[in-house]
Amino acid sequence: MTTIIDGKATSAAIKAEIAEKVAEMTAAGMRAPHLAAILVGHDGGSETYVANKIKACAECGFKSSLIRLESTPEAPLAQETLLEEVRKLNNDPEVDGFIVQLPLPRHIDEQAVIEAIDPEKDVDGFHPVNVGKQSVGLPCFHSATPAGIVELLSRYGISPAGKKVVIVGRSNIVGKPLAAMLMQKGTKGDATVTVCHSATPDLASITRSADILVAALGRPGFITEDMVAPGAVVIDVGTTRVPDATRKSGFRLSGDVDYENVAPKCSAITPVPGGVGPMTIVSLMLNTLEAARRKS
Numbered sequence: 001m002t003t004i005i006d007g008k009a010t011s012a013a014i015k016a017e018i019a020e021k022v023a024e025m026t027a028a029g030m031r032a033p034h035l036a037a038i039l040v041g042h043d044g045g046s047e048t049y050v051a052n053k054i055k056a057c058a059e060c061g062f063k064s065s066l067i068r069l070e071s072t073p074e075a076p077l078a079q080e081t082l083l084e085e086v087r088k089l090n091n092d093p094e095v096d097g098f099i100v101q102l103p104l105p106r107h108i109d110e111q112a113v114i115e116a117i118d119p120e121k122d123v124d125g126f127h128p129v130n131v132g133k134q135s136v137g138l139p140c141f142h143s144a145t146p147a148g149i150v151e152l153l154s155r156y157g158i159s160p161a162g163k164k165v166v167i168v169g170r171s172n173i174v175g176k177p178l179a180a181m182l183m184q185k186g187t188k189g190d191a192t193v194t195v196c197h198s199a200t201p202d203l204a205s206i207t208r209s210a211d212i213l214v215a216a217l218g219r220p221g222f223i224t225e226d227m228v229a230p231g232a233v234v235i236d237v238g239t240t241r242v243p244d245a246t247r248k249s250g251f252r253l254s255g256d257v258d259y260e261n262v263a264p265k266c267s268a269i270t271p272v273p274g275g276v277g278p279m280t281i282v283s284l285m286l287n288t289l290e291a292a293r294r295k296s
């Protein structure tokens with residue numbers, strides 16, 4: 001029987017744990033952790049993600065701030081204006097951590113913005129300093145989605161130790177940092193990791209060798225039944241908006257895995273939505289809590 005890995009329920013339990021710790025902090029006279037977010041423009045997906053992060057802050061007892069910066073094709077936001085807001089948050093002692101919601105408009109250099117963030121406030125875990133520390137196993141802010149995946153596996157008693165993990169997708173946000181985390185020594189690592197991508201030949205033969213298969217490439221339904229070994233654990237990171245006239249919103253979220261046909265073949269699988277997504281947000285909360293503790 002296939003186990004459905006419920007990220008929504010798991011994240012709710014973790015948020016309750018965080019709320020208890022925040023209550024202890026405030027009872028001891030400390031202020032609540034403060035997470036800020038910069039949102040550029042009005043991308044629908046970004047609006048949803050930021051709203052969910054603000055909601056999670058409230059559930060954890062955090063203070064949250066949202067900085068909106070307008071940008072349109074007719075009046076594009078100047079990159080320097082965004083960088084100035086980043087510098088303000090870097091220098092604000094009342095802000096423990098902050099994020100710049102991605103993606104940014106094409107005319108803005110995302111990497112330059114990421115590198116402008118103080119690594120000590122980089123709770124998304126994207127700054128090269130945190131990425132570098134992560135790769136060699138030093139304490140750091142781990143990238144939120146990979147950290148959420150590792151925690152989800154741990155809470156479901158699925159150890160990667162000694163297992164073959166295949167990650168399809170080599171992004172700086174998911175594929176690369178997740179590989180680094182799972183290769184580290186320790187109970188949440190010790191895996192043999194293969195990272196596949198668009199230039200990988202005979203991909204299906206590699207994915208079929210996986211004990212744990214992670215799909216993180218942003219192509220709806222890409223992983224099909226013939227690409228998965230019987231009894232494998234499948235982690236679906238994809239969240240692509242697909243047009244759906246039957247939905248009030250006009251779209252539905254689709255993962256990278258053909259869930260209906262793949263799920264019966266697995267020992268465990270994450271659904272979309274309700275799998276990895278909620279864990280990404282709760283990882284951001286854990287990083288913010290850690291940022292606040294470092295300053296106490």
